[in-house]
Amino acid sequence: MNDRRLTILQVNDLHGYLEPHPxxxxxxxxxxxRTCGGLARIASIFKRVRAERPGAVLALDNGDTFHxxxxxxxxxxxxxxxxxxxLEFxxxxxxxxxxxxxxHVRRLxxxxxxxxxxxxxxxxASGELVFAPSRVxxxxxxxxxxIGIASNIVDKSMPPSFSEGVRFTxxxxxxxxxxDRLRSVxxxxxxxxxxxxxxxxxxKLAGEVPGIDALISxxxxxxxxxPVWIGSTPIIQSGCHGSFVGRLDLTVADRKIVDVRHELIRVDEAxxxxxxxxxxxxxxxxxxRAFLDQVVGRVSSPLDRATSLEASMDNVLLDAIAAAAGTRLAFSxxxxxxxxxxxxxxxxEQLWNIVPTHPPISTVELTGEELRAMLEANLERTYSPDPYCQMGGFVKRCRGLNMYFKMENPKGHRIEDLLVDGAPVQPGRRYRAAMLGEQGVPAKYGSQRQKLEVDAIESLQQWxxxxxAVSGRRRGTVVAI
Incomplete structure (x- = not known):
């Protein structure tokens, strides 16, 4: 067989961002x-590459697209x-x-x-696959x-309505x-x-399962x-928000990849x-546009979610929900x-970008034991040494406490010091906190839950x-030691 050249274009985790953004x-x-992203720029990249490589481009979307x-x-x-x-994916x-x-996912x-x-x-009910497993x-x-693999955490760490009637492996x-079916049949x-x-x-998956020629993550x-190579499998992933497009050029001979070229294309003003x-x-x-362009206030320093342990953007959100609930502690x-x-x-528009789920605010009472257990469980879901046990995004966002932990410690034993108002958390004491939605404090923890009349966006508007001029500096709330 003569050498064949295939180009794969990837967008992952667009999260609904249609226009350029910071x-x-x-x-x-x-x-x-820096200002990046925008579907109009992504469309230009796709058109350019397709013109360069007519009939040889595969365009793939990893999801987290329509929300x-x-x-x-x-x-x-x-x-x-x-x-x-x-975009013709x-x-x-x-x-x-x-x-x-x-x-609704089926309708989309x-x-x-x-x-x-x-x-x-x-x-x-039927045990059948909801979507096609593959296409040729x-x-x-x-x-x-x-072959498509959806996120497996939907029925494990997200609200029950997300997975009503379906299960994920x-x-x-x-x-x-x-x-085997694709190759043999x-x-x-x-x-x-x-x-x-x-x-x-x-x-981990690529190390366990042979026969994957490329994994788009x-x-x-x-x-x-x-690309990260796991055995003979190259893996690519390309940021988020449409700020990057991944390009993977493969040269194939006799059903084997003989050359790999990769570019992480920045979707910027160029x-x-x-x-x-x-x-x-x-x-x-x-x-x-008129609704989205309404000015609601000012910030004096950048707000972002670029860090795992705490983030300036979430500190502002926590301040807002704590003020609305009249609490010192808050979780999101x-x-x-x-x-x-x-x-x-x-x-x-930016308020909605902070919290597009727009969940209600509730208050909850947690014992000291529950507080520690909830945070230990969250650390395990975030940093489990077994990737298959990692079940979420960043560390739970916290206000009103200080947590010092050892990331390398075993499950259930990571927290070394946990303080509220500078004093060690007491096992038998009850702590009142504000929380967002169903994920702020999982249902298994706490009691005396009360939903407030104000929701997340309204609390931000009030704040x-x-x-x-709002400031969302990082405070050292959660510290790895």
Whole structure:
């Protein structure tokens, strides 16, 4: 067989970001912020590469696509359908799409011009797969089998409504059979796995399961500037928010990859916006523009979610919900997504970017034992040495306490010191806290839950209205020692 050249383009964890926005870049002891992203720029990259490599481009979307911004959430992803179809992807898989419930995910998938793939989502009643496990496409004279693996944590760490009537597996036991079928029955030349398990999970998976020619990874927002090789399998992942496009060029001979080239393409001002997509995006946002552009306050320092233990953006959110609830303690989920907010005016659009789930605020009472147990469980879900046991985003966001922990310690024994108001947490004492939604404090912990009349966005509006210039500095609330 003559050498064949295939190009794979990847977007992962778009989170509903249609326009350019600030993005974090690491500098010398500090963060820099640059404007990146936008579907119009992504469309230009796709068109350019397809023109360079006619008939030889495979475009893949790892999911976390239709949720994360006001327009995405208010339309339950439907406003984005024409835009994503215009990019002409070949397949996608899923995660935060399930915020709208499985029935609506099916409707979104049916409206796409490309298939939604998942070998690990089952209907509880029938036991059948909810989505096709794979598809075969022909590019560059090659038959390519694409296998989808959705995020497995939807029914394990997210609200029950996300997984009503369906169950999720890791997919590692099913994957070998699907690879064998594609090779023996469908006679494919290459097998590409499109996964939303996360980079650490995908690396373990690639080490366990032979026969993966390329693994396109998502979920953990890693910027892989070079492919990570696990045995003979290259893995790529390309940041988040549409700030990067991954490009993987494969040279194939006799059904084997003989050369790999990779580029993490920054979607910045150097990329000219595609006029047609720019018009589509503007039309999609036009009905909401006046609402989204309302100025609600100011920030004096950058807000971001770029760090695992605590983040300036979440400290502002915690301050707002604590003020609304009249508590010192406050907890929210350790979300990874949410574009930075730079010093200056803050708009309603940016408030929704902070907390697009828009959950209610509740108060809860936790004993000292429950407080420690909840935080130990969260640390295990975040830093388990077994990637398959990692079940979430960043460390739970905390206000009003100080936690010092050893990341390398075994499960249940990481916290060395846990303080509230500078005093060690007392096992028998009860602590009242504010929390967001169902994930702020899981249902198994605490008592005396009371839902307030104010919700997350309203609390932020109130906080910005009463503060001349909000600051969200990092406070050393959670410290690895």
């Amino acid at each position: 993005e974090v870049f690491r500098g010398s002891g500090s963060f820099d912020y 994360g911004t006001y327009v995405a959430v208010q339309s339950k992803g439907e406003a984005m359908l024409p835009l994503m179809n215009a 070949d397949a996608m898989t899923l995660h935060w799409e399930f915020a709208y419930g499985p029935a 998938a049916a409206a796409l011009d490309y298939p939604t793939l998942a070998i690990n989502i089952y209907d509880k 496409v022909e590019r560059a004279g090659l038959r390519i089998g694409i 890791l997919g590692n036991t099913e994957l070998p059979g699907h690879i 469908d006679k494919v030349d290459l097998v590409v796995v499109l996964s939303h398990l996360g980079f650490a999970q995908d690396a 998502g979920h953990t927002h890693n910027r892989l500037y070079q 990329v000219e916006a595609d006029p047609e997509m720019a018009t589509r995006v503007a039309e999609t946002l036009a009905p909401h 989920n350790g979300w990874r997504y949410g574009a930075p907010i730079l010093p200056g005016d803050v708009t309603m 910005f209205a009463q503060t001349d």
